[in-house]
Amino acid sequence: MAETSRLTEFDGLRAIALLSVVLFHYFQRFPEFYPYGDSLLPVAGYGYLGVHLFFVISGFVISVSLRSGSGLHVFLFKRLLRLWPPLAVCAVITFMAMHLIDSAFSNSVQTGFSGFAASLSFIPQPSGGSISASTATLTGCTGH
Numbered sequence: 142m143a144e145t146s147r148l149t150e151f152d153g154l155r156a157i158a159l160l161s162v163v164l165f166h167y168f169q170r171f172p173e174f175y176p177y178g179d180s181l182l183p184v185a186g187y188g189y190l191g192v193h194l195f196f197v198i199s200g201f202v203i204s205v206s207l208r209s210g211s212g213l214h215v216f217l218f219k220r221l222l223r224l225w226p227p228l229a230v231c232a233v234i235t236f237m238a239m240h241l242i243d244s245a246f247s248n249s250v251q252t253g254f255s256g257f258a259a260s261l262s263f264i265p266q267p268s269g270g271s272i273s274a275s276t277a278t279l280t281g282c283t284g285h
Contacts, residue, residue, distance in 0.1 A: 148205070151198050158198065161191030174246045225261075232260055 165188020172179035179186070203216075210216050236257045239247045252260075 148202060151202060154194060154198055158191035158195040161185075161188040161194075164188050165191070171246060174244075229261060232257065 164182065164185040168182040168185040169179050169188065207213065207216055239250055
């Protein structure tokens with residue numbers, strides 16, 4: 142059996158972080174669009190902590206990868222090749238769904254093409270009171 146350098150112990154922590162963020166967005170983030178408001182699963186209000194947990198895990202894994210890898214440029218290139226394609230696919234699906242579905246929620250989060258294109262750049266965009274296309278992408282098709 143080939144030896145792997147993957148730290149599988151962190152997969153469970155990643156799953157907890159992901160689940161907490163998804164539950165937060167599903168049960169707490171937009172209570173005005175849910176028939177049950179934000180009262181169905183109040184513990185999901187702590188889902189933002191999943192983001193913090195994920196950043197801690199990522200910081201550790203990235204530092205280990207950089208220390209034992211081929212250098213910063215190779216690491217960044219491999220990371221871009223791994224992250225950008227799923228982001229682009231999810232962004233296209235979310236952009237299309239938000240423009241094809243006529244609901245109060247989809248109407249409140251729609252962005253123009255410039256907002257969609259900016260979300261593909263990994264650069265946070267001001268949301269002007271609603272959510273940005275990248276936030277809708279991450280909550281609508283989480284591959285993070």
